[in-house]
Amino acid sequence: MSQDKLLEVKNLKVSFRTYAGTVQAVRGVSWHLEKKETIAIVGESGCGKTATIQTIMGLNMQNPICSKEGQVVFDGKDLLTCSEKQMRDIQGNDMSIIFQDPFTFLNPTMKVGDQVIEVYCRHHKATRREATERLLEMMRLISLPDPEKNIKRYPHQLSGGQRQRIMIAMALICGPKILFADEPTTALDVTIQAQIIELMKHLKEQIDTSIVLITHDLGVVANMANRVYMMYAGQIVEHADARTIFKNSKHPYTRALLGSVPRVDQKTEGGLFSIPGSPPDLIDPPTGCAFAARCSQAMNICKRLQPPEITFPEPEHKVCCWLHHPEYKARKKAVGVGERHE
Amino acid sequence: MNDQPLLELQGVKTFFRIKKDILKAVNGIDLVIHRGETLGLVGESGCGKSTLGKTILHLYKPAEGKVLYKGRDIWTYSKTERKLYARQVQMIFQDPYASLDPLMVVHECVAEGLNIHGIYTPKERYEKAIELLEQVGLNKEHANRFPHEFSGGQRQRIGIARALALEPELIVCDEPISALDVSIQAQIVNLLRDLQEKKGLAYLFITHDLSMVRQISDRIAVMYLGSLVELAHSDNLYEHHRHPYTKALLSAIPIADPDVEAKRQRILLSGDVSSPIGIDQMCSFCKRCHYATDLCFHEKPLLREVAEDHFVACHHLDQVDKNGGR
Numbered sequence: 186m187s188q189d190k191l192l193e194v195k196n197l198k199v200s201f202r203t204y205a206g207t208v209q210a211v212r213g214v215s216w217h218l219e220k221k222e223t224i225a226i227v228g229e230s231g232c233g234k235t236a237t238i239q240t241i242m243g244l245n246m247q248n249p250i251c252s253k254e255g256q257v258v259f260d261g262k263d264l265l266t267c268s269e270k271q272m273r274d275i276q277g278n279d280m281s282i283i284f285q286d287p288f289t290f291l292n293p294t295m296k297v298g299d300q301v302i303e304v305y306c307r308h309h310k311a312t313r314r315e316a317t318e319r320l321l322e323m324m325r326l327i328s329l330p331d332p333e334k335n336i337k338r339y340p341h342q343l344s345g346g347q348r349q350r351i352m353i354a355m356a357l358i359c360g361p362k363i364l365f366a367d368e369p370t371t372a373l374d375v376t377i378q379a380q381i382i383e384l385m386k387h388l389k390e391q392i393d394t395s396i397v398l399i400t401h402d403l404g405v406v407a408n409m410a411n412r413v414y415m416m417y418a419g420q421i422v423e424h425a426d427a428r429t430i431f432k433n434s435k436h437p438y439t440r441a442l443l444g445s446v447p448r449v450d451q452k453t454e455g456g457l458f459s460i461p462g463s464p465p466d467l468i469d470p471p472t473g474c475a476f477a478a479r480c481s482q483a484m485n486i487c488k489r490l491q492p493p494e495i496t497f498p499e500p501e502h503k504v505c506c507w508l509h510h511p512e513y514k515a516r517k518k519a520v521g522v523g524e525r526h527e
Numbered sequence: 528m529n530d531q532p533l534l535e536l537q538g539v540k541t542f543f544r545i546k547k548d549i550l551k552a553v554n555g556i557d558l559v560i561h562r563g564e565t566l567g568l569v570g571e572s573g574c575g576k577s578t579l580g581k582t583i584l585h586l587y588k589p590a591e592g593k594v595l596y597k598g599r600d601i602w603t604y605s606k607t608e609r610k611l612y613a614r615q616v617q618m619i620f621q622d623p624y625a626s627l628d629p630l631m632v633v634h635e636c637v638a639e640g641l642n643i644h645g646i647y648t649p650k651e652r653y654e655k656a657i658e659l660l661e662q663v664g665l666n667k668e669h670a671n672r673f674p675h676e677f678s679g680g681q682r683q684r685i686g687i688a689r690a691l692a693l694e695p696e697l698i699v700c701d702e703p704i705s706a707l708d709v710s711i712q713a714q715i716v717n718l719l720r721d722l723q724e725k726k727g728l729a730y731l732f733i734t735h736d737l738s739m740v741r742q743i744s745d746r747i748a749v750m751y752l753g754s755l756v757e758l759a760h761s762d763n764l765y766e767h768h769r770h771p772y773t774k775a776l777l778s779a780i781p782i783a784d785p786d787v788e789a790k791r792q793r794i795l796l797s798g799d800v801s802s803p804i805g806i807d808q809m810c811s812f813c814k815r816c817h818y819a820t821d822l823c824f825h826e827k828p829l830l831r832e833v834a835e836d837h838f839v840a841c842h843h844l845d846q847v848d849k850n851g852g853r
Contacts, residue, residue: 229708330798344799345572374571374735376796379779383795401709404738404781407788427785445713449738449780450787452762456720457742459713463678 190258191395192241192280192363193217197255199236201248206468210236212419213255218363223389223396225406225427227442228416229464234399237416238365240265242282243272259363278308281356285368287348291340297348298336301355308359323354326391327384346377353384360392367399382408403446407431415439418465418475425502435497435504438476474507482508531598533697533729534560534583534616538592541575541582548804552578554753554811555592557830560697565723565730567744567761569737569776571800575753576733580699583731584618585609614644617690621702623682627674633660633685634670640693659688663718680711687718697729704739716743737780741765746836749773752803752811755830759837769839771847772812810842818843 199211211233218224226234236245245251246269257264260279264272281304284290292300301323302316311319324332327350340348349369356364366385370378386409389396398409406413406427413430415423415438423436434440444458462479465471471478477487487507495509496502507513541553552575560566570576581587583594585601593600601612617640620626627636634656641652657667663684674682683703690698700719704712720743722728734740740747740761747764749757749772757770768774775794782788801814810816813823822842830838841847 229710346799374800375737375779376571376775377799378781379793379795382781383793402781403709403783404788407783407785408781431783431785442710443783445710446783447713447738447742448782448784449741449765449777450782452741452765456717457713459717460710461714463680463711 189219190217191220192397193256193258194237194241195256195258197237197240197253197257199233199240199245199251199253201236202250202252203468209467209470210419211240212467212470214416214419214421216414216421216424218395218397221389221393221395222411223398223409224412224414225398225400225410226414226416227400227403227406229401231464231467232416233419233467234416235367238282238367238397238399242276242280242365243267243269244282246272274308277304277356277361278359279361280363280365281359281361282365282367283349283352283356283369286372287345287352288340291348291351293340295339296337297340297343297351301336301351301358304355305358319358320354323358326357326388327351327354329354345373346380349373349377349381350384353381353388357388357392357394361394363397364389364394365397365399368401369398370405371400371402378405385409403431403443415442418470419467420475420505421503422476422505423503426500429500429502433502435502435509436476436506437480437482437508441479441481474505484508484513532559533562533597535595535598536579536583536592537595539579539582539589539594540591541578541587542590545804550804551753551807552803553582553589554803554807556750556753556755558748558755558758560729560731562696563723563727563729564745565732565743567740567747568731568733568750569735569740569747570750571735571776573752573800573803574750575803576750577701579750580618580701580731580733584616584699585612610644614640614693615695616697616699617693617695619683619686619690619698619700619703622706623679623686624706626686627682629674632671632673633665633677636674636685637688637692640689644693646693655692656688659691660685662691662722663688664714678711679707680714683707683711683715684718687715687722691722691726694726695728697731699731699733701733702735703732705734705736712739719743737777749776752800754811754827755838755840756812757837757839758830763834763837767834767837769833769837769844769847770812770841771816771818774847810840818846 194214194216197211197214201208201210214237228234239245240253241257253265298320302320305311305316305319321332324336329335329347329350370381373381400406410427412426414421417438423439441460445460447457460479465475473488473490474492477483484507492505492507494503494505536556536558539553539556543550543552556579568576582589596612604612634653637656637659638652641647647655657670660669665684704715716739732740732744744761747761748755751772757773768777775796778794796815798815808827810823810828813819828840828842830840833839
């Protein structure tokens, strides 16, 4: 299994110094990505999912207020210690990224076709004709209607779905090993979202890439991901394969989040379940479990001590929660505490 | 209950002029909202749902058709009646960051409407504002803070308190939850529902989120490029939807369950929403529809009743039913 690890993140910490204090956006996150799989990092806004992948991609290398700790191992190298020049060879070639809002990330003064081949020319010694050929091949792959005409257009002349297709083409033109997709469909309409999801699934097979999907939309996760990491307040609270997360989640946050998502195919009687309160302030994160203040099953210890990571075998399932601590379970059995809550 | 509907739209059309073209954002809509009900208005971006909301609020003048409030056309109102109408119909906006004045503390924001309409003394207004904040789950300490000190969900609560201040009968909610996180969305939807039960409010709930709208709406209207394509009771719409667009829309929504997802067959629509310019004499959906024939390109289908309180605008319903929407 360890040979298949394409990317491994070990105890990554990212913080930003601001006027108000140091925001600990990512507080010790570890995960890995295997070949040909799609993993999803799920969490609410501000939980550090974007900060994590921006650090991996080296997008905040020059950011003076940002400090990082930990290791990101890719291809035997620690990306955090790479120089900027080394990183630039990796960006766009070995790993690339799709952003949430294609309009903000495309250059409004450049024709979209030129933007897409810019990446290709940087990494390959290609003539313009070769690049254009590759571009048209890519455009067919992403099924952009009328490619010859559309590559000569500017971003504002395309619709949201088409712009997102261009972003995908740009990200995939060098055939990267890893594709980071940061909320790729959040800004799109549902019918277009369905098109883009199908496209990404299809391209993953064709280009043989692994996807790290970042989203808060559990429906998209159910559709695409093999494994899921749940993030809350800069930490991973639960990790398992997608089926286990949806059918047999163990962390109260995951359960609450799943409970608060309405489903089109069912009507929830008597109001939706909602999580009270809002996520903690990461300038001064709580000493105990970050979710304790909103958790209906919180105990005294949750507020004082960080919960340990508890692993369940077969299929691998990791939970950071005191409720699953062996001592708590033994005690519960002996005295019958906590049963009222469950 | 009084039989007269609270609000009635009769063939409302709202147009915008873009250079030489006319953009028909809302193109002939008939709709009724009763007292105390929630009507969900669903559609993709650019289909004219917000324009319709603003037309109801007397912000856009319809080019044709009438907006009747309690049986009277709102465009025949005198100035004082117009002001009274503004009290009875309120709005909650999509973006809780842009819709609150950053220079006003929260109780001023909430009581601004009372101030404009000259209701209560300043002290009473302050008390009323605090009472409203408590109704939406905030408290007294929040009253003297500025909007930037709040999170998105809390700001949306302030927006709701402000809409409630003038004791309206109808609130137009324009995508009130789409800027919020999932766990906060449920809080806001539950709050809106509780308030409706307590105060007998009617909502026009404009959204593109079909899964959330089911939880709150009594009836749902599906809109596509300025026209209604289907209108039904909410459970009915989810279980017996008949218009090809509704079918595609519902099948496009991912469900948070990998087993269900693996089994579902998706109806993928080709292309994007077409331009709303120059679609007068045809079915608004015909360019993306699998069933479209010549008829659809030349004649606009009208909404007709296919079952009790279930309206669909499509020429080829028999065909669609036979193929199960595919």
